[in-house]
Amino acid sequence: MTIPSVPAAAAPLRDDRRVVLVVAILSSFVVGLDSSVVNVALPAVRDELGGGLVVQQWTVDAYLVTLGSLILVAGSLSDLFGRVRIVTWGLVVFGLASVACAVAPTGEVLVVARALQGVGGALVTPSALALIVAAFRGAAQAKAIGAWTAWSSASTILGPVVGGLVVDGIGWRWIFVLTAVPIAVTIPLVRRISSEVRVGPRARVDVVGAVLAVVGVGGVVLGLIEQERLGWGAPVVVAALVVGGAALVAFVPWERRTAAPLVPLELFRARNFTVGNLATLSIYGALGMVFFVVTLFLQEVWRFPAWVAGIATLPPTVMLLLLSTTVGAVAGRWGPRWFMAAGPAIAAVGALLMLVAGDEPVGYxxxxxxxxxxxxxxxxxxxxxxxxxxxxxxxxxxxxxGSAVNNAIARIAGLVMVALAGVVLGGGVGVAGLHRAMVVMALLLLAGAAVSALGIRNARAEYGAASAS
Structure with missing residues (x-):
């Protein structure tokens, strides 16, 4: 079953669409940049604050735990209070938390500040994309989403380049100051959007569901990361996994019975929504693993300086910037199915190519x-x-x-795979660990390709009408 999109004339957000698109891109760019810029700083963070691989994992995952679990709440808040307002709140929280990260005296303080950044990111992410959905219709919407995807996705990979230059030049703390620049530009632009989009007073926030999501995701991630330091049998690890698992098990029954669910389960009646999110779970889990592992490998095994490691991971950014907008326009006419099947399969081949990497940096x-x-x-x-x-x-x-659910699944998939990095790597970064990580990544990508090929439908109501408009 596919729910048809609203006709072009019904777009409720009638401000300057260029301003709306720029706001959506810059807001998501802030979140994406901070998600990835930290990777090249992890060795420097470890050297100054200590803690080894566990602190490195938590520096990444503390942000992703709150981002991935609270993004569901943010979707409800967006519908209740309005997308423009929630984007503004998110940017303010994000900026304040970034300052706290920059001045953190210990690893523990840094982890807490990163978690607060995740709260701000959770408020921003679903509302930013929903602004595009509200302002654009038909083929124009597909093209706008393509531009948004190119820039917001590129930020997650461009981050290591900028971050590497900053880390080697003036220190890792300054990478958190970088987020102040797009925030300072974005907030005045948000204020130029005069209309608002909200569902209305009937929208409510599912507090119990939010608690179950945070405890479930946080507990599982806590157990997976801390087992590296304490062992699988440690009481803290066992308790975290049991409590987290129980919360996740209780989440779906609660969502079925509550009047205002955090995750509207009826959305999953739409075939493309269900299949697309299954593909997201597999594909973004793979991507979370590869960028974390490859960036650490380049610095800790091949001894690349942070800025060189950043440049060395630039190729995916170039490909995204060159191709995403065109792909979005073409997919808007022909449908997403075979694009979603071919893309992960090609990426899986790329992961397997990295099995050739050895001890010598020339292998790059x-x-x-x-x-x-x-x-x-x-x-x-x-x-x-x-x-x-x-x-x-x-x-x-x-x-x-809908945007919140999809983003939450993507973030949670990535953070779980980062939490599992210690298991896959064998406790440290090395050639054998890199090879194991690439095999895991390739399998996940191929699973995503198969799910897309078998499950996605090119619905005429969505794509045929779009191409005709």
Whole structure:
């Protein structure tokens, strides 16, 4: 079942669409940049604050735990209070938390500040994309989502380049100051949007569901990361996994019975929404693993300076910037199915190419570089059609919740794989660990390709009408 999109004339957000698009891009750019810029700083953070691989994992995952779990709440808040207002609140919280990260005296303080950044990111992410859904219709919407995808996705990979230059130049703390620049530009632009989009007073926030989501995701991640330091049998690890698992098990029954669910389960009646989110779970889990592991490998095994490691991971950014907008426009006419199937498969080939990498840095040219290029091509083919397929299958009034669910699944998949990095790597970064990580990544990507090929439908109501408008 596919829920048709609203006709072009019904777009409720009638401000200057260029301003809306820029606001959506810059807001998501802030969140994406901070998600990835930290990776190249992890060795420097470890050297100054200590804690080894566990602190490195928590520096990444503290942000992703709150982002991934609270993004569901943010979708409801977006529908209740308005998308423009929630974007503004999120940017303010994010900026204040970034300052706290920059001055953190210990690893523990840094982790707490990163968690607060995740709260701000959770408020921003679903509302930013929902603004595009509210302002654009038909083929124009697909093209706008393509532009949003190119820039917001590129920020998550461009981050290591900028972050590497900052870390080597003036220190890792300054990477958190970087977020102040797009925030300072974005807030005045948000204020130029005079109209607002909200569902209305009937929208409510599912507090119990939010608690179950945070405890469930946080507990599982806590157990997976801390087992590296304490062991699987440690009481803290066992308790975290049991409590987290129990909360996740209780989440779905609660969502079925509550009057205002955090995750509207009826959205999953739409075939493309369900299949798209299954593909997201697999694909974004793989991507979370690869960028974390490859960035650490380049610095800790091949001894690349942070700025060189950043540049070395640039190829996927180039591919996204070159291809995403065009792919979005073409997929808007032809449908997402085969783009979503081919993209992850090509990226899987790129991951397997990195099995050639050895102890010598010269191997970058025939292993890591071509592997990252293929991953970038695969990403460009897949990301925009996936986003269009998922959001195109829900009614506009549920766009905030639909975007939140998809973003939450993507973030949670990535953070769980980062939490599992210690298990896959064998406790440290090395050639054998890199190879194991790439095999895991390739399998996840191929699973995402198969799910997309078998499950996604090119619905005429969404894509045929779009191409005709």
């Amino acid at each position: 040219w025939w292993s890591v570089l071509p592997g990252l290029v293929l991953i970038g091509v695969g990403l460009a083919l897949m990301v925009t059609p996936l986003t269009s397929a998922v959001l195109g299958s829900v009614p506009q009034s549920e766009a905030g919740a």
